[in-house]
Amino acid sequence: KTARGYKGFAVYAAPDVTLEQDLLRRDFTINAIAQDADGNLIDPHNGIADLRAGILRHVSTAFxxxxxRILRAARFAARFGFAIAPETLELMRGMVNNGEVDALVAERVWQELARGLLEKKPSRFFETLRSCGALAKILPELDALFGVPQPEKYHPEIDCGIHALLVVDDAARHDYALKVRFAALTHDLGKGSTPKDILPRHIGHELRSVELLKKLSRRLRVPGExxxxxxxxxxYHGDIHHAFELRAETIFKLFQSxxxxxxxxxFSRLLQVCASDVRGRSGHEQDDYPQxxxxxxxxxxxxxxxxxxIARGCSDSNAIPAEVQKARTSxxxxxxxLLR
Structure with missing residues (x-):
């Protein structure tokens, strides 16, 4: 190790490196298992036992x-449902506290974040990051949602952070695309900065969410789509939830925006996000979304x-947009x- 971050390494590869030395540099015991030419397993770090027990345990302090590796641990936890060994979790906390996580480059964070979102249980990815303190460093906007209340009448789970994870898990359960899952995770970020004197209401959180998302997307270089x-x-998720109450003019503006x-x-993807938002509430997992x-x-x-x-029938070209809007609104x- 020559510097902080995942690029700060001196690489040594030579014939005199033994199998045992190679396995000692692996991240987890479950990845430090080899097989010889006769098919015999070589397991110096008890990886088979951890595999059977569903435990992610680091091989050495080289972790x-x-x-x-913190992001990989979170991803494996999401993929396999494995628990993080207490000593490994403690090591991960130390890495966060000593600034190692701060050295991660945006592209690598997004790459691992995208992989975590595409797992069957994305919430496990973010729960693992939160348990070691890395979420506050990597996605502080998401971390800020935990502990913030919402009205129990609409959100039986109450906690905004828990709701975000329920929503992204619903998107995964329906096999929605990466962009839908990312939107599901981040649709309510503004609730983390709601003034405490108006809680549990979140008036104006939509616009706050937009501003936070712009900053997050720039910081992590999130793909445009x-x-x-x-x-x-x-x-617009709030407007879409109230679609049946909207006037034709307002629906036109929604389509236009x-x-x-x-x-x-x-737009269909946007509706998928909104459907997951509704189902991502305790006790509402099977709700329909007729909107x-x-x-x-x-x-x-x-x-x-x-x-x-319409354009061909307009003598004044400046009047075309208004006429098209009028026809579409009608x-x-x-x-x-007809749909009533």
Whole structure:
């Protein structure tokens, strides 16, 4: 080890490196098992026993030399449902406290974060990071949600952090895409900065969420397709939940803001995020989300309006946008009447 971070290593590879020395440098005991030419297992660190017991245990203190191993531990915990050995968790806490995690580069953090989100149980990834203190360093916006209350009437789980994990787990359970899972995780970030004197209400959290997401996306260099969907979900999930109460004009503005005319597939993804938001509440895991089908029907009706025909019928080109808006709003209003 020559410096902090996962690049601060001097590499030595030569024929005189023994198998035992090689296995000693592995991260976890379950990854420090070899097999000889006769098929005999070589297990100097009792990895087979840990594998059977479902335990992630570090091989040696060399584990602490690479902060990426904290993220790998969290990912393996999410993938296999394994527990972190107490001594390994303590070592991970030490790595956080001594600043090793601070040396992680944005691209590597996002790479591991994306992998964690794509596991069957993403919540385990973030719970592991939180248990060693790494979440506060890597995703402080998410960490800030834990311990913040919401109205029990709408959120039986109460805690905003727990809700975020329930939502992302629902997105994983439905095998939604990475961008949907990222948006599901981050849609309520603004609730972590709600003024304490108005809790458990979260007035204006949508706009706060948007600002936090912009900063987070820049810091971790989140791909555009992921950050764009997350920003839409943060800003509009409340409006979408109340779709049946919205006027035709407001629904038009929602479609317009989401660029649903040109990107209906992304709008469908946005509805997936909102559905997971509703199901990601204690006792509501099987709830239906009729708002999705409703809005997709209205979007189809509005997109059926022939903007080209309207343009050809306008003598004043400056009037075209207003006429198209009028026609699409009328189509939405007609659709609302039919769907009642």
């Amino acid at each position: 602490s030399e690479d902060p990426v 992921c950050s764009d969907l997350a920003l839409l979900a943060a800003r 989401a660029d649903a005319w040109r990107r209906p597939e992304r 999705a089908a409703y809005l997709l029907e209205l979007l189809a009706a509005a997109r059926a309006v022939d903007a080209g025909e 189509a939405i209003a007609s659709g609302k009447r």
